[in-house]
Amino acid sequence: MGKRKRGHPDVEEILSRPWCYYCERDFEDLKLLISHQKAKHFKCDRCGRRLNTAGGLSVHLNQVHKETLSQVENALPNRQGLEVEIFGMEGIPQEILEQHRNRIIQNFYQAQEDRRIATGNPPPGQSKNPRKKIKIETAEELLKRFAEYRAQRKAAAANGGVMEGVVQTGTSFPQQGFNQPGFPGQQPQTPYNFSSDSLPARPSANPVGAQGLPQRPTQPGFWNSSAQGAAAASGDEIDQLIRMAEAGVKPQRKPEDGEEAGEGKSKKEKKGRMIYDDAEFSPEEKMAALPRYAYTPPVGA
Amino acid sequence: MAPATQYELSPPPGDAVSAIAFAPISGSKLLVSSWDNKVYHYDLTNGPEASSLVTTYEHRAPVLDVCFGADDNEAFTAGMDWTVNRLNLETGELTALSKHTAPVRRVVYSKSYGILVSASWDSTLNLHNLNDPSSTPITIALPGKPQAVAGSPSKIVVAMTGRIINIYDVKAIVELFQTGGTELKPWQQRESSLRYLTRAVSCMPNDAGYATSSIEGRVAVEWFEDTAESQARKYAFKCHRQAAPDGDGDIVYPVNALAFHSAHGTFASGGGDGTVALWDAEAKRRLKQYQKFPNNVAALAFSNDGKYLAVGVCPGFETGQNDYNGAGQTSVFIRELGDNEAKGKGAK
Numbered sequence: 334m335g336k337r338k339r340g341h342p343d344v345e346e347i348l349s350r351p352w353c354y355y356c357e358r359d360f361e362d363l364k365l366l367i368s369h370q371k372a373k374h375f376k377c378d379r380c381g382r383r384l385n386t387a388g389g390l391s392v393h394l395n396q397v398h399k400e401t402l403s404q405v406e407n408a409l410p411n412r413q414g415l416e417v418e419i420f421g422m423e424g425i426p427q428e429i430l431e432q433h434r435n436r437i438i439q440n441f442y443q444a445q446e447d448r449r450i451a452t453g454n455p456p457p458g459q460s461k462n463p464r465k466k467i468k469i470e471t472a473e474e475l476l477k478r479f480a481e482y483r484a485q486r487k488a489a490a491a492n493g494g495v496m497e498g499v500v501q502t503g504t505s506f507p508q509q510g511f512n513q514p515g516f517p518g519q520q521p522q523t524p525y526n527f528s529s530d531s532l533p534a535r536p537s538a539n540p541v542g543a544q545g546l547p548q549r550p551t552q553p554g555f556w557n558s559s560a561q562g563a564a565a566a567s568g569d570e571i572d573q574l575i576r577m578a579e580a581g582v583k584p585q586r587k588p589e590d591g592e593e594a595g596e597g598k599s600k601k602e603k604k605g606r607m608i609y610d611d612a613e614f615s616p617e618e619k620m621a622a623l624p625r626y627a628y629t630p631p632v633g634a
Numbered sequence: 635m636a637p638a639t640q641y642e643l644s645p646p647p648g649d650a651v652s653a654i655a656f657a658p659i660s661g662s663k664l665l666v667s668s669w670d671n672k673v674y675h676y677d678l679t680n681g682p683e684a685s686s687l688v689t690t691y692e693h694r695a696p697v698l699d700v701c702f703g704a705d706d707n708e709a710f711t712a713g714m715d716w717t718v719n720r721l722n723l724e725t726g727e728l729t730a731l732s733k734h735t736a737p738v739r740r741v742v743y744s745k746s747y748g749i750l751v752s753a754s755w756d757s758t759l760n761l762h763n764l765n766d767p768s769s770t771p772i773t774i775a776l777p778g779k780p781q782a783v784a785g786s787p788s789k790i791v792v793a794m795t796g797r798i799i800n801i802y803d804v805k806a807i808v809e810l811f812q813t814g815g816t817e818l819k820p821w822q823q824r825e826s827s828l829r830y831l832t833r834a835v836s837c838m839p840n841d842a843g844y845a846t847s848s849i850e851g852r853v854a855v856e857w858f859e860d861t862a863e864s865q866a867r868k869y870a871f872k873c874h875r876q877a878a879p880d881g882d883g884d885i886v887y888p889v890n891a892l893a894f895h896s897a898h899g900t901f902a903s904g905g906g907d908g909t910v911a912l913w914d915a916e917a918k919r920r921l922k923q924y925q926k927f928p929n930n931v932a933a934l935a936f937s938n939d940g941k942y943l944a945v946g947v948c949p950g951f952e953t954g955q956n957d958y959n960g961a962g963q964t965s966v967f968i969r970e971l972g973d974n975e976a977k978g979k980g981a982k
Contacts, residue, residue, distance in 0.1 A: 616951035
């Protein structure tokens with residue numbers, strides 16, 4: 334046990350281990366498996382002789398002890414039959430082999446996933462979990478971008494609402510629709526527009542816009558506030574996402590752990606169904622109460 | 635050379651088996667008490683081929699227990715007719731020794747002091763002084779209904795409902811006979827280690843302790859000695875369970891019978907699942923589990939020389955059952971044990 338390799342073997346290694354058809358135990362090598370089978374499943378309970386196969390044991394019991402073998406000892410309930418001739422790994426029916434393989438694979442990935450969740454470490458061979466990294470970066474970047482963006486907004490607002498309004502009307506609607514992915518592209522654009530438009534184009538553009546669209550005066554304000562509000566809101570959302578990513582995931586996992594622990598507990602204290610469960614009266618007392626067994630003391634006895 | 639096989643006694647009892655007892659001297663003579671009002675006397679010397687039944691002793695009512703007395707020709711029976719009987723196996727003569735006010739569940743004979751203890755569902759023990767046949771039995775009130783009784787050379791263990799276990803010192807019973815009192819204090823009163831109704835008790839032949847079993851697939855092993863070390867040694871374990879076919883938990887069977895092997899200090903347990911297992915009480919290990927019997931195991935007994943294990947098999951009584959008939963489904967199996975079959979392997 335202490336010699337066991339540190340770390341966890343990969344799935345191929347586990348799949349290549351020989352295992353016992355009768356009890357599903359796996360072994361280091363075939364020799365061990367065979368000696369296990371001889372000791373646990375093919376041992377004569379009369380004289381202790383270890384046979385090589387269940388058939389061998391059956392013949393032995395029959396000839397030496399005049400008994401018939403009805404099932405393989407210490408076997409799983411559905412593997413006690415004598416029909417299959419097993420020796421080591423030989424003779425295991427194909428579908429059982431496949432079942433075992435699937436079970437091992439499933440268990441392996443389950444165990445790997447459990448370990449990953451429990452330790453927070455990536456599985457071996459994938460030292461860096463790209464998904465996780467990207468997630469964090471995006472969130473940070475987003476925050477940074479939001480901060481930059483807000484600063485720019487503020488600066489722009491300080492520069493003059495009128496000019497800004499024009500610029501915004503031109504770009505704002507797609508921007509709103511764009512959401513986060515839109516920002517990276519948008520940001521360089523805004524300063525550029527701003528600087529280029531602010532000097533020559535703006536004075537002309539603004540009156541036109543104001544005339545053409547009567548609702549314009551309110552819109553910049555509306556947009557401004559709502560944009561900031563939206564930015565703030567989506568910022569909050571992202572903050573929340575980040576917070577979730579940092580802390581929120583754990584609480585999410587905890588109930589899972591709890592559930593697992595709960596399941597484990599319930600498995601441990603498996604609710605047994607008792608064949609007989611009267612705490613006061615023994616089966617004999619119940620039987621005694623049946624008319625079949627009733628005894629009436631003879632009068633005067 | 636090879637030990638004979640396991641075989642079924644023929645003819646089998648006509649209804650459920652309540653108890654099996656081997657003779658104290660001959661290793662091949664045994665009595666089986668049955669719900670069909672009879673006690674069956676078998677002899678194993680002729681082996682599996684011949685009929686083993688020597689004779690039967692008819693009682694007035696179902697017989698709930700049987701035990702041997704001072705020699706191979708004396709036995710005691712307890713039954714539904716509230717009576718404790720002495721049975722002369724040679725003449726078949728049945729003598730009533732005492733009467734309870736309810737069916738008598740168990741009789742235990744203490745060879746070293748010539749005392750017969752009977753336990754009845756009227757929550758009393760009757761103590762019979764067999765050394766003085768003219769004496770009247772003393773009745774002792776119990777704090778609960780006795781379910782199982784077992785004797786060791788110096789103790790009588792009475793397991794009752796309400797998880798009460800009283801351990802009586804046989805010497806105190808002898809003193810009681812001398813003083814003629816009617817008060818008998820238990821040497822020890824214990825609470826059962828098992829949470830459910832006690833089903834069977836058996837004492838270690840070396841007088842060190844006892845094992846109890848419950849209706850909830852569990853066996854506990856305890857020691858008499860009332861020291862912290864001895865009490866710390868006691869343990870209990872689950873057995874006689876089967877995984878439910880739907881995969882949801884276990885089906886838990888009652889452990890109906892316990893019997894210690896006279897020489898090896900190992901014991902056998904028999905359960906409602908139809909299996910008999912051999913356990914090493916000291917090493918806390920299972921030595922063996924025999925192939926399933928066709929029905930619930932109701933009674934077990936090792937022969938005095940430890941050569942045979944008798945297994946009484948009949949349908950089990952389950953919760954919710956409102957009829958019972960063991961006729962035709964009852965049998966007594968005899969297993970001839972190999973030399974080391976019931977021997978402990980030693981602690982690992």
